[in-house]
Amino acid sequence: MVIGLTGGIGSGKSTVAKLFSKFNNIIIYNADLEAKKLMNTSTEIKNKLIKEFSEEVYQNNQLNRPFLANIVFNNNKKLNELNSIVHPVVYKHLNDFIQKNTNKDIVYENAILFENKSNLFCDKIITVTAPTKTRIQRVIKRDNSTYKDVEKRINNQWKDSKKIMQSNYVINNLCISDTEKEISRIHNFLTNTKY
Incomplete structure (x- = not known):
């Protein structure tokens, strides 16, 4: 089973994924x-990114993240172009991963699961939510970003309400102990196994 795990930036998807990874039958x-x-490793992606965004997109053979972020988060057309280059390679990689891990349930963590139609790979979908103010504070603390930068990134993603409508489960990630209980409940329900 492929379980899609999504939520806006700063909602706590990675925390939820980490908690799911404690179960023996789950792989992230x-x-x-x-x-x-x-x-950084795919020649196909590198060549296309250089062609689209110039040689400056790589420095010392490593992706120049600030340079690329500055372009795509200020230009939706360029963001879509970036996604159209990267996503097909990631899909192939994910497919190979699914084939290699048929003995486990896969929690597929993806911030833009719906935006890039990755939800089509999933048997079930979990959306992680948190109030916008909390999310912004988390990201500022985590990434040392500015309020304005985080807000811009949030505005480039789907609204929680839109994601929730298409999800099987919702985790409101404010209190870690409540989140843990909800993860156990969902895991038990999905696997019919009591731990």
């Missing part, structure tokens, strides 16, 4: 992490 696939790795 973090789309963002794998995309970052592939952007």
